[in-house]
Amino acid sequence: MANTVIIGAQWGDEGKGKIVDMLSAQSRVIVRFQGGNNAGHTIRVQDRETILHLIPSGILHEGTVCLVGNGVVLDPHVFLEEVDNLSAKNIDVSPARLGISKKAHLILPYHKSLDKAREAKRAGQKIGTTGRGIGPCYEDKAARVGLRAGDLTRPDLVRAKITHALLEKNVLLRDLYKFEPLDPAAVSEELLALAPRLTPYLTDVEEHIAQARRNGDNVLFEGAQGVHLDIDHGTYPFVTSSNTVAGNAAAGSGVGPGALERVVGIAKAYTTRVGAGPFPTELLDDTGSYLRTQGHEFGATTGRPRRCGWLDAVVLRESVRLNNLTDLALTKLDVLQNLPALHICVAYEYEGQRFSHMPQEEGLLEKVTPIYEEMPGFEEDISQCSTHDALPGAARAYISRVEELTGVRVSIVSVGADRQQTIVR
Ligand code: GDP
Ligand code: IMO
Ligand code: MG
Numbered sequence: 473m474a475n476t477v478i479i480g481a482q483w484g485d486e487g488k489g490k491i492v493d494m495l496s497a498q499s500r501v502i503v504r505f506q507g508g509n510n511a512g513h514t515i516r517v518q519d520r521e522t523i524l525h526l527i528p529s530g531i532l533h534e535g536t537v538c539l540v541g542n543g544v545v546l547d548p549h550v551f552l553e554e555v556d557n558l559s560a561k562n563i564d565v566s567p568a569r570l571g572i573s574k575k576a577h578l579i580l581p582y583h584k585s586l587d588k589a590r591e592a593k594r595a596g597q598k599i600g601t602t603g604r605g606i607g608p609c610y611e612d613k614a615a616r617v618g619l620r621a622g623d624l625t626r627p628d629l630v631r632a633k634i635t636h637a638l639l640e641k642n643v644l645l646r647d648l649y650k651f652e653p654l655d656p657a658a659v660s661e662e663l664l665a666l667a668p669r670l671t672p673y674l675t676d677v678e679e680h681i682a683q684a685r686r687n688g689d690n691v692l693f694e695g696a697q698g699v700h701l702d703i704d705h706g707t708y709p710f711v712t713s714s715n716t717v718a719g720n721a722a723a724g725s726g727v728g729p730g731a732l733e734r735v736v737g738i739a740k741a742y743t744t745r746v747g748a749g750p751f752p753t754e755l756l757d758d759t760g761s762y763l764r765t766q767g768h769e770f771g772a773t774t775g776r777p778r779r780c781g782w783l784d785a786v787v788l789r790e791s792v793r794l795n796n797l798t799d800l801a802l803t804k805l806d807v808l809q810n811l812p813a814l815h816i817c818v819a820y821e822y823e824g825q826r827f828s829h830m831p832q833e834e835g836l837l838e839k840v841t842p843i844y845e846e847m848p849g850f851e852e853d854i855s856q857c858s859t860h861d862a863l864p865g866a867a868r869a870y871i872s873r874v875e876e877l878t879g880v881r882v883s884i885v886s887v888g889a890d891r892q893q894t895i896v897r
Contacts, residue, residue, distance in 0.1 A: 543724020
């Protein structure tokens with residue numbers, strides 16, 4: 473296996489956690505390179521479900537080293553909670569195999585307050601964020617006033633930075649948003665109380681990756697969210713606050729782009745989206761409800777029902793283009809069972825014209841009408857199929873059509889949530 477980047481090819485929740493877990497069996501180092509605990513990555517092994525928000529999805533495989541890269545924003549409480557949960561399941565989460573980049577920015581209570589306050593104030597145009605403080609933390613990073621994990625070894629610096637940050641944030645919270653202001657001393661001491669547990673995890677992520685590459689070991693880069701939630705290339709402003717595209721695997725973990733040899737886009741066999749924003753193939757009818765029920769489409773982080781719709785090949789083609797995808801993994805194909813006909817959006821129509829690309833102007837995507845191609849459905853239960861040949865003809869035809877429409881090979885097909893329910897072609 474080559475050094476591989478895993479990214480979501482749609483709007484998140486494509487099954488990245490499952491595929492990262494699977495590919496971790498052949499990897500030495502797994503690194504998260506962006507996002508934070510807005511992510512919820514699910515892994516199922518023999519009826520045991522693990523949902524990870526920050527710790528890379530390779531942690532269930534002994535012998536891997538799991539790293540939180542500089543591009544991630546880390547909530548210290550959530551990280552430690554995840555460590556405790558995994559530890560209770562007898563998974564080794566010692567600093568020998570789990571590390572945090574000293575350059576990763578920390579999510580603090582005022583980031584969460586501002587995230588919630590801004591969403592509450594946004595009239596009509598709510599983004600529907602996860603409320604985890606992701607955006608405000610990245611804002612501070614860009615404004616060069618953020619706290620980084622490495623600062624935890626320097627209490628005076630922590631206190632000074634928090635005091636400085638709250639001078640401004642408390643004005644916003646109290647006067648503009650009518651939220652509770654925060655006490656700098658309390659915020660600082662609460663964070664410093666966690667420092668003894670966090671500092672053993674601080675590490676030089678770049679060196680771990682470089683070492684693995686020198687040894688000829690595989691590195692797996694785990695993306696969060698999806699391409700169309702990317703801050704630059706996504707459906708702005710209904711996006712997250714980081715670059716989710718594969719290129720950011722380099723900047724967000726500290727390697728050159730040449731290290732990214734294979735880029736696998738994870739795509740659901742249909743489409744889902746959580747939160748607001750354009751979604752051309754969304755189904756607000758019984759078929760949409762059927763997909764939600766069959767696919768258990770409720771957020772792994774916030775529990776919100778996910779919006780559901782048909783597969784959108786325009787969206788996937790854009791993901792191929794933005795990431796130079798080398799392959800696709802098509803997940804949740806089993807969920808399509810028993811639908812009389814399957815639809816794939818192949819292009820959009822807008823004001824009488826046909827478009828085969830996503831419009832780049834804000835506000836246009838919500839106005840397009842999807843142009844569908846209809847394909848036969850399948851009734852067979854495919855959840856136990858372990859080879860491509862074992863799949864019914866209609867399922868194989870669907871996969872082939874996805875390959876034709878995207879120009880990329882579907883090298884992995886997932887037919888169930890369990891680690892075993894995977895077809896590698
Ligand atoms: P991620 O954020 O991309 O890692 O995806 P999530 O974990 O948020 O959501 C994917 C959901 O689908 C999880 O509940 C998985 O257990 C589940 N899942 C993954 N692959 C399959 C599949 O092929 N079939 C079914 N039925 N469920 C799947
Ligand atoms: P995984 O990694 C699906 C969405 C939120 C919201 C927008 C901005 O599990 O695929 P944020 O809190 O990031 O500022 O919210 O992005 N969002 C996700 N949707 N899966 C995710 O992660 C998401 N992370 C953020 O719902 O619309
Ligand atoms: Mg998820």
